[in-house]
Amino acid sequence: xxxxxAAARLIGRHSSLFxxxxxxxxxEMNENRTLLCRNRHGFDTAKPGYISLLTKAVxxxxxxxxxxxxxxxxxxxxxxxxxERIGRTILTNISGGGLEPVxxxxxxxxEGSQLAQLADVWKRETTAGFLGxxxxxxxxxxxxxxxxxxxxxxxxxxxxxxxxxxxxxxVILNVLSASNYGEFTRLLRxxxxxxxxVPGSGHLQQLRDALYDDRSPRQAYSNEKTRALFMQxxxxxxxxxxxxxxxxxxxxxxxLVRMTPLSWGARDEQIQQAMRLAIREVTADxxxxxxxxKVR
Ligand SMILES: [Zn+2]
Numbered sequence: 635x636x637x638x639x640a641a642a643r644l645i646g647r648h649s650s651l652f653x654x655x656x657x658x659x660x661x662e663m664n665e666n667r668t669l670l671c672r673n674r675h676g677f678d679t680a681k682p683g684y685i686s687l688l689t690k691a692v693x694x695x696x697x698x699x700x701x702x703x704x705x706x707x708x709x710x711x712x713x714x715x716x717x718e719r720i721g722r723t724i725l726t727n728i729s730g731g732g733l734e735p736v737x738x739x740x741x742x743x744x745e746g747s748q749l750a751q752l753a754d755v756w757k758r759e760t761t762a763g764f765l766g767x768x769x770x771x772x773x774x775x776x777x778x779x780x781x782x783x784x785x786x787x788x789x790x791x792x793x794x795x796x797x798x799x800x801x802x803x804x805v806i807l808n809v810l811s812a813s814n815y816g817e818f819t820r821l822l823r824x825x826x827x828x829x830x831x832v833p834g835s836g837h838l839q840q841l842r843d844a845l846y847d848d849r850s851p852r853q854a855y856s857n858e859k860t861r862a863l864f865m866q867x868x869x870x871x872x873x874x875x876x877x878x879x880x881x882x883x884x885x886x887x888x889x890l891v892r893m894t895p896l897s898w899g900a901r902d903e904q905i906q907q908a909m910r911l912a913i914r915e916v917t918a919d920x921x922x923x924x925x926x927x928k929v930r
Contacts, residue, residue: 637683637780642667645685645787648765651737655687655797683780684788686773687797694772701745701775703889705782708747710886715878716809716920717748720829721755723924724805727827727871735763739803739821741793742811743768746779749786749807767803769796793817805829810895815867819927827926828868832857834919836877838894841916844908845891857921868925877919887913 646663654671661671667679740749749766756764767787780788791797793814801823809831
């Protein structure tokens with residue numbers, strides 16, 4: 635089956651997850667692979683196997699090069715310990731065993747690897763079903779996700795006006811990506827869970843040392859503001875620190891630098907300098923915040 639047909643069929647089967655990003659009405663997939671609301675606002679399934687539900691053109695800061703780099707790094711297993719941890723957190727906190735699959739939205743899914751790898755962990759650990767949807771503002775990222783990982787609902791869309799109905803998801807993943815707590819609260823089921831991952835103080839320290847001098851404000855990491863904002867909207871069920879060192883194969887250093895927000899403010903010459911240092915070991919350091927929406 636062609637990717638576009640498989641995507642349209644999957645989205646059609648789960649069209650009850652969607653609401654029109656223009657008017658908020660329910661949507662259905664028609665035979666032309668267009669997701670339509672009753673007011674005839676329509677969104678076509680794209681050839682690579684995703685659907686764009688943007689209501690206006692949005693310029694994303696992140697280009698194809700960054701997402702291809704990120705895909706390479708993800709495939710190398712860089713995030714595996716983190717994904718394993720997230721998988722176990724969901725298994726522990728979500729009451730499985732029902733007939734319905736667990737529904738997971740990756741808000742800010744980028745090139746899709748983290749959702750796909752989480753589904754692998756899930757399938758290894760349980761026979762319960764897994765329905766994964768990924769949403770990102772970047773068409774470039776979502777197109778790679780659709781190219782690389784079948785069996786997921788991949789959407790280009792705006793998290794601030796997300797094209798999903800109230801209480802559609804058991805789990806929202808939000809990994810190293812911007813949050814919209816109002817939307818997270820709206821989209822989660824009553825016993826649903828938000829898993830937000832933010833970088834810890836030691837994250838990619840070796841790259842930061844190579845790219846910036848000590849007095850650069852980028853050297854300072856603090857999650858206090860993020861945590862306070864999280865707690866305004868969600869009760870913290872669990873908070874975990876996860877730190878591990880990764881030995882880099884030589885060819886992965888450049889993609890790692892390219893995919894990393896740290897480098898966005900770095901000049902080309904700084905990036906070249908980091909490459910010359912031939913860093914072979916980097917630290918991954920994350921804080922995993924697990925929350926339930928405050929009682930509405
Ligand atoms: Zn509509």
